[in-house]
Amino acid sequence: MQILETRSKYSFIIEYDVKEFMKYIDLGTDIPILPEFRKYLIRSFKIYKSKAILLKKNIHDNIFNNNKGEIEGITIIFNEDPEILFFGFFGVYNHDYYKIDLMIKNLINYAKKNNFRKIRGPVNIPAVIFGFGFMEEGSSKIPFVGCPVNPPIYQKKFYENKFYSKYIEDTYKMAAFKVDPRKIPKYDFSDYEVKFPGKENIWKVMDEMIALHSSVMPEYSNITPNTIKNVQTLFDYIFEFGEEWMVWTLHYKPSGKMIGCGHAAPNPLSMDRRGRYDTARFLHWVVEKKHQKKGLTVLMYGSVSLEAFKNTSRTKLKYGNGPFGIKNEANIGFAKNKTMGVRTRRHIILEKMI
Missing domain, CATH: 3.40.630 (Aminopeptidase)
Known part of the structure; x- marks a missing residue:
């Protein structure tokens, strides 16, 4: 002191x-x-x-x-x-x-x-x-x-x-519903696959996820400094309160390369009448730039939703919460147009030059 x-x-x-x-x-x-x-x-x-x-x-x-x-x-x-x-x-x-x-x-x-x-x-x-x-x-x-x-x-x-x-950063309240993305005629996802590494295998793909996130979202990456130092805290929290489907990766089949990823955070502050967590905060939907504008956020959302509703013994989603930087037009558009998202919160990071 x-x-x-x-x-x-x-x-x-x-x-x-x-x-x-x-x-x-x-x-x-x-x-x-x-x-x-x-x-x-x-x-x-x-x-x-x-x-x-x-x-x-x-x-x-x-x-x-x-x-x-x-x-x-x-x-x-x-x-x-x-x-x-x-x-x-x-x-x-x-x-x-x-x-x-x-x-x-x-x-x-x-x-x-x-x-x-x-x-x-x-x-x-x-x-x-x-x-x-x-x-x-x-x-x-x-x-x-x-x-x-x-x-x-x-x-x-x-x-x-x-x-x-x-x-x-704006936060959107988004509907939680199950959808099979491969049954949507508008898209062809045959070259892509969503995987769920789970608690046991997350460390095998963590470095790739961090590198991909940093390359696609540089502005956000500069807000919380050196996130790599505290990444174990992030995943430990997710898997203590959440589910295996709350961390996912997206792969391009012809090359086997990871070209997308994302994760959600469980919200232990809200439960339904049966004591199940009923909301989650969907933090990141990242897709490599050359694979963007192909509906891959829809593929990730749909794949996650199918997993989320398989086993609802601990988590039964009522709605999701999605934070996006105000310049992130693609994800904001997805929230509004695909999940009936409504903006409910805004948070502002401040800075001062000395």
Whole structure:
């Protein structure tokens, strides 16, 4: 623990001990922290060597003792690039605008003192559970993994401190239904095959999936830094709560090459009356550029749907949730036109030049 700055009413403390700042992490998220989620938080914080900036309210019980106090604000900071300071889990007690502003200014001062050129966030690692970005006003507040909830005062105060929008992501609520893609006359999928590696074989194809994702979606790949470091957390989470069909790969039969992939995240925050998970967040639909515009997203969706409805003992999908960058016209078009998708949320990643 290190004191960064002290004022008459508040002190800023940087906390290095993960177990210590985990005591206050709920200040930085409205997504319920299930007991099973805590190990993923701790693992991610340690992998990224995260620290926490804490806002402590000073309580003077006498003129000689200023050690007591309550933590009223938190943000997690980490960096993979010496020029970019990432922050996440930014929140203050009662969402007080004055304390939010204090926290932002201290974050900026920390970045300046440590020679960062940019500040970017919020990125709430692991993002598969806690998401990224501040929620735009008017978005759905129904609890869902990967979908932070916050009042608009946060964005307002960041904009007042000269932050700007770096990346905007819309989330669509999509119908979940079973369809056999090979029975759709419009498409010829005879040269393609969808596979489900499952928990036992995911590590054999992981490197290919990461390389394919990075080549097709470079903008998104720059939001959460060095995702390779934390990819085991992603897949461990998916297979702990989810199903084998939630990770898939797409192959071109003539060459045997993987030319597409995707994965979905289970949402343990929503269950039906029988205790089954009834929603999932479909995170990625990636297709190599030269194979695009051939309906292959339809092939992947249909193949996944057939698997999803085979065994519904633990997961029976009522609907899906799909996040897409606002420039991702192909996937947005698929969500709207093929799954009757309706935009329900928007999240904004902010950045500031130092």
